[in-house]
Amino acid sequence: MKKLIKITAVVGAIIVVLGIVCIVAGISKGGSNIVKEEIGKTFAKAKVKIEKNDTTGMTKLQNNSDTIDMLSVNNLRLDLSTASYDIEEWNKEQIGFSYDADIMEVYYLNEGDSLNVLIQYKKKWKKGERDVTVYLPRGKSYSNFNYSLSAGEADIENISAVYATINNDAGSTSIDSLQSASTDITVNMGELSIDNLSTDTMNTDISMGDLDIEGVINGAAKIVCSMGNAEMTLNDGTSAYNYQWDINMADLYVENCIDKSDFSSDGNKDNGAEKMISIECDMGSVEID
Incomplete structure (x- = not known):
């Protein structure tokens, strides 16, 4: 049973990774503008920023x-x-x-x-x-x-x-x-x-x-x-x-x-x-x- 659960989790992870790869590949090859726009909106909403390290005391x-x-x-x-x-x-x-x-x-x-x-x-x-x-x-x-x-x-x-x-x-x-x-x-x-x-x-x-x-x-x-x-x-x-x-x-x-x-x-x-x-x-x- 544990192996079955493990296999299911692994297969699910693989499907997610493949989905991401397909999206990236589609974009890199001039894929759907709709997909590009949606990804752009997602990043805009998230207000992505690069976190800096804590320099307290340094x-x-x-x-x-x-x-x-x-x-x-x-x-x-x-x-x-x-x-x-x-x-x-x-x-x-x-x-x-x-x-x-x-x-x-x-x-x-x-x-x-x-x-x-x-x-x-x-x-x-x-x-x-x-x-x-x-x-x-x-x-x-x-x-x-x-x-x-x-x-x-x-x-x-x-x-x-x-x-x-x-x-x-x-x-x-x-x-x-x-x-x-x-x-x-x-x-x-x-x-x-x-x-x-x-x-x-x-x-x-x-x-x-x-x-x-x-x-x-x-x-x-x-x-x-x-x-x-x-x-x-x-x-x-x-x-x-x-x-x-x-x-x-x-x-x-x-x-x-x-x-x-x-x-x-x-x-x-x-x-x-x-x-x-x-x-x-x-x-x-x-x-x-």
Whole structure:
């Protein structure tokens, strides 16, 4: 009975999504003016506006050439709003920024050895470049590194932390290197790729987005996906891990190990390894090479 309810809910969700896609496709191809007018009326009635983050207690950076000292910072949080970001390293002990001050604004809050940085656009949309560069001290490692992107895109050069939290909402994030003891990853409707990952433990939660990782898990990893997709390339080979899985209407492939496309499947594969990857997936796909 539970499966029937689940199937009905899933089919209903698919119908809604397909309906939205059809409307968008119709409009993009010069569809009915009536549909366009009705959608326009809906947005007008809703008075759609872009919400800004709460900056209570935070200090606004006055000039885009200003820097913030990082010598005593062990915990760094970056909250990034819609824009195009490059997060690079430089040979200074401060965090620096490059951006158009007429378009974007930076707020920060120092609390002991913690620094919170918020970057967002101003109240009204203006024409201009939304390109932002964030400069971090080269080679610095953090106790906690917390990164969040609401939309847009970001390229990150390097992250080194004991605990790393990566939250990618509707944007696209590319990380060249991430070294941590513990990594928590959330991907909603966006894309996240990590080229060089080394972590002891990893927890991932993928809703409708895509996750692409290459690297090594030194201990245990858990992959949870709803309608999202995960691709992993393990540099030490798939046989270096044991596997547990529970999938429903999903695809699971582990090179030379597991190949499942069943309506419902659960099980485990013991390779006599010391490391473990567990997988829970509904309507998504997981591929591990």
